[in-house]
Amino acid sequence: MHLITSIGKTKYQTCTYSWDGREYSTPFAPVALAHLQGLRGARASVLVTAAAREANYTPLAEQLLQAGLEPRAVPVPEGRDEAEILQIFRIITDLVQPGENVVLDVTFSLRHLPFTYLAALIYLVGLREVNLKGIYYGAYEFGTGQGEERRAPILEITYLFRLIEWYYALNTARREGDFRPLGRLLHGDLGDLFWRGGRDEVLSRVKGHVQELAFALGAVLPLETGYQAARLTALLERLTSLEQLPAAVLALKDMGELLTSWQLTVNLAEKNWKQQVVLDRRELERQLALASWYAGRMNRPAVMLVLREWLISRLQLAHCSRDGGPVYNWLGYERRKRYEQALNRLKERAKQGLVKDPQEKQLASLWSRVTADRNLVAHGGMDEGTVQISVDEINNLLQECQALLDAEVPLEVIQRKGQRVLLTPLGLSRGVLYSGVKLTGPQRLVVLSSPQAAAAIPEILQAAGAPEISCQVLNLADPHLGFREAERLRRENRALWQELAGAGEVVVNITGGTTAMQCVVEDLAAYLDRLGVAVRRVALVDRRPYEEQRANPYVCGELVELEPLR
Known part of the structure; x- marks a missing residue:
């Protein structure tokens, strides 16, 4: 523990200082504070000007030693101008170690210097993770009685510093969208309250939901953000007492308006609250408001x-x-x-x-x-x-x-109602196209073939009883080695793919023709799938011997449904 205090050059009168029902008599409020707060074992830094050191430091140091503290005189200027005030600021910040617990007494100092002390504490707490345990003022002028019979209270004014911290936390939440400082500050204040023997169930629950809200906002979870906002809004309405943690309660109440546009309308008592969330215009507006809030930051x-x-x-x-x-x-x-x-x-x-x-x-x-x-x-x-x-x-x-x-x-x-199209290879075996037309009933044909094989298409369609079907032939430059011709066919037939993009279904037969034709058909099927076309992959099978198929091609084979591309 580190007590930071100061002393002036005035001759101080003995006074009985009181705190939390206990009393201690001394001319020096910092000594009374040390006894009443149980600061034995702490080090004490006493800020003194040259005149103050000569007038009062020695008796103060002796009494601090008797209280079990280790006093040290810290020379400071009087703070007559900006340079001297900044010098005092630097002296204070150099005194305190990172993570140290600090108690500040502001009883004896020139009236403007407590502002310097406060600024130094803001710096130390914010950037060096110093723990402020309290700010105290021995209110001699509020005392009663004369001479050594005078009694005066020691006032704790830590909450003024807490208001500054809460302002920073709220400002960070509003401007940067980061609610974590709020959660940490509330956690610390509740810890101090518990240490002093107090409890506040509502604030304890608020702390948990502030932390959950901070997580939801940081992780960009619109539904969880809305749920935690609703829970916080309900709890904040119950914060009526300002007695135990006034800074926290005031700041949290100011936060309420920030939550209004985010909150979901759900039964907060239900464990499976997400099942209650409906998708409607109001929910879309709520999420868009949250996106705008992020954009503003x-x-x-x-x-x-x-x-x-x-x-x-x-x-x-x-x-x-x-x-x-x-x-x-x-x-x-x-x-x-x-x-x-x-x-x-x-x-x-x-x-x-x-x-x-x-x-x-x-x-x-x-x-x-x-x-x-x-x-x-x-x-x-x-x-x-x-x-x-x-x-x-x-x-x-x-x-x-x-x-x-x-x-x-x-x-x-998401829902196409166009034609059914059959995309199939065609080699010298005419039965593949015949079976495809008979078994799939297409309104349009796209046939991957060669000029020699494509010459038989009119006869095949006539035999299938569908001579009127529109048919577009895509010729491979090399029917046997043209494995990579899919890109050329896409580039040279853009109007075709634009039409097929609106098809209700494209049935892709992967059998028949050469191996290169089958490979290209699979590539084109994948391309159509990326365009959002409903692609149905099939195989057409004729179990008859090859010679019989050649002799009588117009016999309907079997259709085997294959797995989708994904």
Whole structure:
């Protein structure tokens, strides 16, 4: 323990100082404080000017020694100007060791110097993790009686310093979005209260929820943030007493308005509170308000995390609630994954220049920018580009999301009602295409072939009873070695892929033709899947001997369903 005090050059009168029902008589309030607070074993730094040292230091030091302390005179100037005041500040900060427990007595000093002491303590507590155990003032002028019969209280004014700490903690929460200082400060104050034999159940519960809120905000958890905000709001309404921890209670009450726009409307007594949360416009507005709050504190990673999930939720609400009502059970991984994949596929189609609808283009652009920004920070900036904070970009994204609340969301993003298309290779065995047409019933054909094999397509379709089906042939430059021709076919047939992007289903047959044809078909199937097309992979099998197949190709084989690409 380290007592920091000062002495002046005035001749001090004996006074009986009282604290917490106990008394001690001495001319020096710091000595009474040492006895009444049980500071035996502590070191005592006494700030003295030259005149004060000559007048009073020796008797003060002797009484501090008798109280079991180790006094030390610390010469200081009188603080007549800014330079001297800063010198006193530096002297005090040099006296105290990091992590030390400090008690400050401000009874005997020039009236302006306690402000210097206070500034030094703010510095020491904030930057050197010094533990302030109390600030005390021997209020001689409040005493009663004359001469040696005079009695006066020792006042604890630590709460004034606590108000400054609470101001800092609240300011950090409001300006920077960091609630951890609030939690730490409340934890320390409650510890001191318990040490003094007091308890406050409401404040104890508040402490826990402030810490949980700090975690939820730091981890960017919109639902947990809303839950903890609701719990805190309910508890803060019960904080009526200012007696035990006035600084904490006053500061916490001021924090209440900060929680209003975040809180969820749920039954706080329910253990499974997340099951009560419904997805509706109000919930989207609440999450968007939280994203805006993060943006106001330049927390770009948090904004992008919230907006990414917000867009998934917005698409989910549009798809599941045609009449604008709430959506229940919306938080399952598989449920949300469907909408995330739909947005990723839309982004890929837009990247390939295959999106023409203006609403789809806008949604694709918004999703692309949000996910790109989110990925940059989520992967620690491990990218060739420099990660920067663009205030304009953040504000633009927030405005576009706000506009999307009232805009019509293009539901074609997740449910296509177009044609069924058969994509198949075709070699010299005509039965593959024949069976594909008969067994899948397509409205359109895309055939990967060679000019020689493709010449038989009209006859095959006639035999299948579907001569009117639209058919587009994609010829491989080398039917036997063209394993890498998928990229060329995508590049040269952009209009085709744009049309297929709107297909209801593309049935991809991986059998028939050459091995190179089968490989290219698989590559094209993967490309269509990335574009968001419903791809159905099948194999067409004819169990008859090869010679019989050649002699009579127009016999329907079997269709085997294969696993999806993912």
